[in-house]
Each structure stands twice: as structure tokens, then as C-alpha cells.
Amino acid sequence: MPSYPTLAPLLSSCCFALAVSGTSAQTLPTGLPFQDPELPAEQRIDDLIGRMTLEEKIDCMAMRAAVPRLGVKGSRHIEGYHGVAQGGPSNWGRRNPTATTQFPQAYGLGATWDPELIRQVAAQEAEEARYLFQSPRYDRAGLIVRAPNADLARDPRWGRTEEVYGEDPFHAGTLATAFVRGLQGDDPRYFKAVSLVKHFLANSNEDGRESSSSNFSERQWREYYAKPFEMAIVDGGAPALMAAYNAVNGTPAHVHPMLRDIVMAEWKLNGILCTDGGGLRLLVEKHHAFPDLPSAAAACVKAGINHFLDRHKDAVTEAVARGSITERDLDAALRGLFRVSLKLGLLDPDERVPYAAIGRNGEAEPWLRPDTQALVRKVTQRSIVLLKNSGALLPLDRTKVKTVALVGPLVNTVLPDWYGGTPPYTVPPSIGVEKVAGEGVKVGWLADMGDAAVELARTSEIAIVCVGNDPISAGGWELVRTPSEGKEAVDRKDLALPRDQEKFIRRVLAANPRTIVVLISNFPYAMPWVVKHVPAIVHLTHASQELGHALGDVLWGEVNPDGKLAQTWPKSLKQLPPMMDYDLTHGRTYQYFKGEPQFPFGFGLSYTTFNLSNLRVGLDVARHVGAGAETPAESPAPRTFAPNAILSIAVEVTNTGTRAGDEVVQVYARYPHSKVSRPLKQLCGFQRISVAAGETAHVRLQLPASRFAYWSVEQHAWVVEPGPVELLVGNSSADSDLKLRQTISIE
Secondary structure, rough: OOOOOOOOHHHHHHHHHHHHHOOOOHHHHHOHHHOOOOOOOHHHHHHHHOOHHHHHHHHOOOOOOOOHHHHHHOEEEEEEOOOEEEEEEEEOOOOOOOOOOOOOHHHHHHHOOHHHHHHHHHHHHHHHHHHHHHOOOOOOOOOEEEEEEOOOOOOOOOOOOOHHOOOOOHHHHOOOOOOOOHHOOOOOOOOEEEEEEEEOOOOEEEEEEOEEEEEEHHHHHHHHHHHHHHHHHOOOOOOEEEEEEEEEEOOOOOHOOOOHHHOOOOOOOOEEEEEEOHHHHHHHHHEEEEEEEHHHHHHHHHHHHOOOOOOHHHHHHHHHHHHOHHHHHHHHHHHHHHHHHHHHHOOHHHOOOOOOOOOOOOOOOOOHHHHHHHHHHHHHHHHHHHEEHHHHHHOOOOOOOEEEEEEEOOOOOOOOOOOEEEEOOOOOOHHHHHHHOOOOEEEEEEEOOOOOHOOOOOOOOEEEOOOOOOOOOOOOEEEEEOOOOOOOOOOOOEOOOOOOOHHHHHHHHHHHHOOEEEEEOOOOOOOOHHHHHHOEEEOOOOOOOOOOHHHHHHHHOOOOOOOOOOOEEOOOOOOOOOOOOOOOOHHHHHOOOOOOOEEOOOOOOOOOOOOEEEEEEEEEEEHHOOOOOOOEHHHHHHOOEEOOOOEEEEHHHHEOOOOOEEEEEEEEEOOOOOOOOOOEEEEEEEEEEOOOOOOEEEEEEEEHHHHHHHEEEEOOOEEEOOEEEEEEEEEEOOOOHOOEEEEEEEE
């Protein structure tokens, strides 16, 4: 949700009001059917709605579905892409900000390619959300977390690239699903917290987003833009979704039939469908889709919206008075809100809710626990991508390197972003690199790009230059300092490093050829001179409270870098289609990219080397749909598979180097004789594996043949096409890295 200059004060005061209990000294009712946890959920909701006044019903469609008169407590929304946000630059905590755990930005989480780790990140967020909500010391915030952002990074100019996991729908959908499951927990009846996925749909341009239309084919709707959302809802079980500002093929997303026809009817989401902040107003003022707010509000409700993140009461009240919507329409809409409340246990006694004790037993704040700090450090380590290591300059050797210069604008800071919170502490590179180096190494630092910094680099054995972007930028709303910076409401106009940063890198490299560039950014940079001349380049994102420690761990070889890029990094703007061209086939993402990228999707180096061999594709008999087998088995390498088969992809990964490390085995598919246009290659499976030096690990992925399906516009269904499918296995999307190949047939 953005903070418009005209909207922020309104939302701030609204949020504070909703955070207050709202109950008076009057005696609250007891023994009512909606309060009985033994009754079916729908019966309880029937009873509750039947006791509410029209005004209470309309009030409940705000940010918190609470009915104080009946003792019904609701939950606010909170931000949480990479940590619960109750502070930070946007002051999400309003009048009572507090510190919370801050992980790397979502773009960095995507670089981990590790669904289990993402699940743990979200589980930590859920713990902290519950703690803040239930602790007598805090008693605020909320349990509905506006995360993950399942939009896709289709263009590196997009200002909000930092919020998403990457450009590929299967990769992003897998991580989004893991995040949803981590937030909501594994209790069969109750959620620890609720995932509200955003922004639906195809919301990846900032310039003109309030009135623009994202236009593309029905197939791309299904196969690309909607796929991560579908996975988060259908596979992950997310019960809440936020509509996007933009239109989709000419129809504003807030009132698009896709909400009812697909999200609700097909994907079975029966919880919250909410507007984005100010979305109701924008339907009138920017899209010019309706003459006034009551008309827009009525259209939203009819489309499936049941939650408004802006001033809605007068508009909805007037819509009911006009007969545009009825009280019965409101009753139907409210059901979704109360389904979510029931799943959170807000209408049940504490003894029934397994998470009710969190924050109420006097335990330490979860963001201060040592195991939490260790988790952040581990996640940050895995988010770091080694882009270049010419001459094996890295890792640094303490027995040989005794003086290190840390220079550049990002040396002594950990920069926050708009949707982040306030961490309990931060470790910048200046502290982390020195601490990990130990007492035997002298680390000097200067957080600038002046002559003194160049001289420090000249007189040191190793120079480390920390450059990148500022997620907030020095400008105000819709303002940035350089064309290559972007953020919410501003798309990037350039991909090149700022001139002063590249000039500084050139000067440092001239002074010290043993120079390492640490790029700290939340989107790709095109930097051909740096890639060609600087011997070592490392990339990581902003915001992690353990940034400096994790960076030091990688530079000094305490851990092996194993992050992988989740977006294609082009060499220049010339390789990209126009920003508002949403048709992927015109050269978007690795699936259709034309030419040679600077770095391919899935790319990341290591301090060791891996050899992938012995690819075997078989039939997983135990998981073959309808087979009824009980014992796992693999058939003797068939070449032909049924459309409902579960394939077993087996490969051996040998660590041929001298260090333990992780490799990410990536499986792509090609369709050489398809009757319809298909991607050049398409990610359909991946798995991270740890392998000790000199050892061989056996990786086995289960791959449903349904992942080869395309969306048939004629049949309005997913179709697994008969014919050959070429499977390509390797450690990036580049053809040169996909050395294991086998062609199978679907019949």
C-alpha cells in the first residue's frame, strides 16, 4: 500500500483508531452461537452477521473486521515482505513503532532458491506478529500480513523490483507458496498469521500505474502473470488477496471479472479480497471508470471486494441507499472476512487456539533471541550471489591478506526500504567484514568516494568497493536522485551504475588491481566495464540486519556463496522492449530474451566446482496419478509418459573442488514440435543440495507432467500436449550451463 501525500494522514489516523479496542464498560454478550467453537464455521458466521446492524456491516469492510458491541475483535493489516514492519522509514508502527527482525529484501530472498528457508523466514514473521498482537506490553499491530508480493519482475526498470522474488512464475510461485505456509503455520484448524498476497494482477510499472492498463494474451495471463498467485492460493492456501491499481486489458483490476470468475470460483479463495490503498478513489479520479465513489464502491463489491483500504463508509452507505448494492450483498461479502477471523482464532477462547500463549508468558521478544539472529545471518548468506571471481581472488585468505580497504558510499550503512521495519540492530560492512576477518587483519574504511578513499585502497592489499542504490532515495515521493534509481511510484530510466560510482570504481581499480566490487542493490545493473575489468563482483540486497556479518562470512570464506540470480541481467537498455509492453514474446525474461545477457537467470558462482552427471528420467510409480501403487519405485527409464504421470528426475552432483558448498539443480523444458508458441525454455523444477568436497550427492525431483501444460484458449483449460519434451538440467538458464539433456515423449 503506498502513502500518497493526500492519503497518508487519513490512513494514519484511521489505522490508529482501528487499533483501539473499541469496547466499552458495557457487559458483552456470552453464550451466543457465533461464539461456540464447536459449531460449523458457516453456521457461526450466519449467526454473527444476523446480529449486526447495517452500519456495523459497513464498518467491518474497513481495515479491521471488528464488532465491538458484540465483543468481536478484528485484526489490522501489517506489512511484511522481509520482516514485520512496525517502524522503518514509513513509520508503519504509527505512534508506537518498535523494532522487529529484518531479513534481506524479497529480491534477495528470491536469490536463495530455498523454499524451506523462505518458510522459516515467514514463520519468524508470524511469531513476531502474534507476539505484538497478544503481548500486554504491545497489544497492537495485526495478524493479516500483506505479503508476499507475487508479481513478477518482468522488466528490471520496474521501481518495485525489490518487493518480488524474480521473473519466473514457477520459481516465484514456489517461494510464495512456501512463504504463505510459513506465515500460516501447520495447525489444521488455526492460522498463526494470514497471508494477504498482492498485487493482483500484472502490476509491474510505476509510472502511470494509477491509470495504466497491462495488456497481454489470455495464455500469458494464465501461464505467466497469474501463475504465482494461483500457486500461493491453491497450493499454499492463502485466503486473502489485494487487487492492483492498474487495469488488465482495459478493465481496472479492482472491478475485473477475474476476481469472481477465477480467484473465487476457480481457485476457491473465500476469504479477503481488498483494494489497494486509495484504490477506490482512483477508479473515479484516474481510471475515470465511474462517475462517483458510490458507483465505484458498488462495482467493487459486486466484483468480489469485501475490504477497503481507504475511506469507504460514505460511498458504500450511499450505494446501498441508491439500491446499487443491497444489504444482502454486504452479508455475502462479510462472510469472507469472518472466515479469516475464525481461522485466526479471534472468535474462540484462548485455550482452543494453539498460538494464544505467544507474548503472554513473559518470554523475551522474538526479535532479540539468538536463534533469530542466527537465522537472519544464514538467510543473508544464502542470498549473496558471486557474479565474478577472476583468478580466484575470493575467498580472502587471512594468512596472506593483512590489510583491507573498505571504501564507497555503502560501506558504513544498512539501508532500509519503504516496506521494511526498524531492526533491533544493524551490522554494516564496515563492522561485519572487520569482525569476521579477526584480529590479525587490519580493516580500514571510508564511506565516501574521495581522494582519501582511493589512497586507502592504494595502500592496502585488498580493496573492497561497496556501491549500489538507495531504496528510499534522497528525493521525496515520486523523486529519485539518479535515472538508474527506482522505488514505489518511480520506474528506472537507466540501468547503468551512477556515473560517480563507476568513476570511483575505475579510480580504485587503477590504484589497486586486487579490487572487489560489492554491489548492494535491489535490482540489476548494467555495468559492462566493471564486469570486464574488475576481478571479483558480489551482489546482495539491502535491509538485512546481518548484512555486514553475512558479507564478511562470504568474503573471508567462512561460508561458500551459493545464491543464484532470479532475474535476467541485461547488458543495456537496448536489449529490452518498451517498458509498457507486457507481451513476453517480444523479448522479456529468460523465456524469450533475445541476445546475450550480462548475467543469465539462475546464475551464481561458487568457491568450489560442481559436476552434474548421470541424468535419469523415470516414472515415479508411487505418485503416478491413479496408479494406486504403495511402494516407491522407478521404472526402467521409459521414454514415453502419460499426461498425468509424475516423472522422477534423478541426477548426480559431484563437488569436484576443495570446499563444501551448495548447488541448485535447475530443470528446464523445451517443446520442439509444439503446435502453439512456447517459451525458448521454461523452468519446471529446482532443488538446492549441499555437497561436501570430493563427495557425490544424488538429487531426485518429482516432476508432474502437468508442468508441461499450456493454456488452451479454445478449450479454456490446461492441456498437456502430446509430443516430445526436451528436458535440460544444469545450474543456470544459459544453454552453456544446461549440459544434461534428455528428450521424452508425452502420449
